[in-house]
Amino acid sequence: MQSALRLLWRDWRGGELTLLLFSLILATATITSISLFVSRIQNSILDEASHFLAADAQVRGSLAISQEWQDQAKTRDLQTATALGFRGMVFSDKGMHLGRVKAVTDSYPLKGEMQLSLQPFGTIDEIGNAPARGEVWLASRLFGLLNIEPGDRVQLGEAYFIASRAIIKEPDSPQSFFGVAPRVIMHIDDVESTHVVKTGSRINYTWMLAGNSENIEAFKTWIEPLLGEHHRWVGIKEGNRGIEGALNRAERFLLLAGSLCVVLSGLAIAISARRYADRQSAHVALLKTFGLRPTDINRLYAINLAVLGLLGVGFGILGGWFLHTAMLSIVSAFLPKALVAPSLSSWLVGALSCFIALLAFAAPPILALRQVPPARVLRKTGNDTLISKMRAGTIGCVAVLFLIFWYSRSISMTVILALGGLLCLLGVWVFAQVLVALSRKLSGSLNKNWRLGLANLQRHKQSNALQIVIFSVLFMLLFVMSIVRTGLLAQWEQQIPEKAPNHFAFNIFPNEKPALDTLLAQEGIERQPFYPMVRGRVIKINDDLMKDRRENAENNMNYVRELNLTWSDTLGSDNKILEGNWWQESNNEELLVSAETEYAKGLKLQLGDTLVFSIAGQEVSAKVASFRSVQWDSMNPNFFMIFNRPLLDGNTANWLTSFYLPGDKKLLLNQLARDFPTISVVELDQMLDQVRSIIQQVSLGIEFILVLILSAGFLVLITSVQATLDTRMQESAILRTLGANKKLVSMTLVIEFASLGFLSGLLAVIGAEAMLYILQTRTFELGWTPHFILWLSGPVIAALLIGLIGWLSTKKVVSTPPLKTLRAY
């Protein structure tokens, strides 16, 4: 052990280990910083997203929560709050209106803020929890509907309350656009006195939970089998359809970024370890002449590797922490004030990746040193390749795949990257051989510098082909990352454009449409088209009762609730037919329905099935004509079921529209409430702002991660160029002793590297385009178009970069006196 450490120390002192240790530290630091950064941003985003639920998770249901569940939550250190939801008529001296009552416990909300005002639609005057007993808080527009002022008395059931505050923002305000009566919030202990809630009343129980994510997950695992048909679990994502897509795509991008980081770091470690092993082989041969046995060599280098690993992990984690703090401080303006702590696992990711990378990339060439023949001391055989490139490559690939899978937990991403990588490697290898040979042929008609440069390229055909593979894979990954990032950001910007509709008005009767139109037009507010809407539920599928299908449903969709049904000739731009056909106007005789795909999947619907709906007490049969995907986060009105023609006589429907209302025109809502008391308006502006802020955070996170990945990529480039420095030093020294001046040697090297870069860039573009096609169409659903700019700029960027790095790294080659170099070899 002692002699191993002494050896390690001497190697370190001699600079042999610098590059390898640096690669290890950087790999660990990069992965740790990304995983810490991602974990904290993600946790913070989830924390912010949790405001939509007023909790980290909810259990919703039609029955009260049992004492056993409550006790479990307590023992698992979870905070809880309960909300009881029901409908009730609210009376004032001058009017009455149906209210959507939420009765809450004192601890509500667990996440987010309840913003209140002393005036309807007023400024935020207060942040509250639950109203005091004897008080209720009302939605601003309910004050108008009941014709009362704050402080007036209202009656709910048999009890009287003071309507003390207007609700400006409720954290878990409904995201369902329909059937929303204005909100009434009261204290849960007042419910009994109203006598509104009786056995058999339709009540929704929402049990809110908050705590650290591990405890929430553990509780979810415990409770899910016990939920039964009366309760369901709602996590942050399930509860946030609006941001689900953005979050999922961001998560996928970050996982992709992390996985690529693992690949790049692995490459850097592999290259520097091979260089270290090459340089150590003479050393090992000598040690063997001293009597050191192969097992001693193994032990010696195993200890070396372990110490290297520990140092790499220790400094890497430390570096990762600083790096992620620096990243956070730069984006701090866009982040919540108090960031949520990173998960424990994010600390381990970097450390474990480092050890696995060390074992898979560094250990094989280093531990193969035991095979160095001792006779090498007598006959220098050049750089013995003790472990075949194929074998090292296989071990490396398996490790990379394992790491990517472990990191992303996604088989599809692992398979896409594996297949893409494998195909590209294969293609790149063949192309590299051909291109290197071609460049040699071309060089005949060129001047001295170019001739020598290209001759170098040809002479190092094997090692250059390998470098081209490394460079191309590297550039390919960098091009892919940059383009996916640009695509994602653009798509997010598109998803919620600046003036996206942020208010939905519904329950509009046909005769109210012209007047509403006029009012909005007077105020200069542009509205979306009117959509018809009726409410109904599916009661039979072919001959099966809905109840039976529902019980066997394979997803956790709420099949109990009433559906909003509409009819239309045209398919919305955010809807896509996946199976079947959208109807032509001609086949209007039979009643057809197009079902949302997830809804249909859960019920195992087939094209041609007959669905029987119960609508306004009548049964209506329709044949399933198509299944549609719906982009729920588009903020447009969307429906689970769309029919091909009006239902019933068409007059039972009321209508729905949406419009963008800027902040300074919010008071228009008062007038709307007065002039159209039956129309319901859902305000989504707060939620949209919140979604925008989340997307902004995610975008910034992605920008920074791209910068990190680029840095890791540069490290690989530098390592890879450095790895060939020994040979180049020797060759340049010979060239210079033969009379070549510094400028010629320097130019030759730059040309060789720039040509390598150009060829790599060209191959990288081909590979990147193929990979982008798969990723953009399958993983990110971004759609694909050829990237012409990349085809033009990719090879040039690569040539400039590799030329520059080559020139900088080989400055030493030119500046070292040739005699000194030749003596050293």
Add this chain to the structure above:
Amino acid sequence: MIITRQLCQRVPVVDGQLDILKGINLEIKQGESVAIVGSSGSGKTTLLGMLAGLDLPSSGEILLDNTELTQLDEEARAKVRGKLVSFVFQDFQLLGSLTALENVLLPLEVRGQENVEALAERYLERVGLAQRHHHYPKQLSGGEQQRVALARAFACEAPLLFADEPTGNLDTATGKKIADLLFSMNEEAGTTLILVTHDMELAKRCQRQLVMEAGELREI
């Protein structure tokens, strides 16, 4: 000390096989100094590698201090080398990251000997490098580097010393000084010396001279 019987070494080449060593029979007694001479490519370095247990022959036997080397695997041969053998090489084979003293210490540490610093220092003084303990190889001249190599070889106090062209990389004057040092130290230590060289003057300083020609060995 060393006995070989019908030692052959064949390597495959494009058009068949090349015999590098053709049935070498040799006996070297303890304390003898033997020079193996021959032109480049005659197979003398290959023979040295086999005698020292660095390589194995295609056929034949090598007995080193009564141990049949061809029956041993690399682990066991390494053990034998550790006990019996030390080397001096044409290109010195000093580790660039180690100082002169550390280079001398290295084989001693590898063999598990303790408190060897004084011993190493004594040998460095013996080769005239008392003031250069902490110099790295690149700070030493070729002659000085070979002195360090001599100090390293003798510090092991192994009964067998193999020297492969020890003056081959040095100018005549320096080469002569190194040869003087090698022979005087060898005499002091009573080591069995097997010297491979193409320098007849150097070979003549050994008790026996053998010439290697086209894979065959004969006494001069």
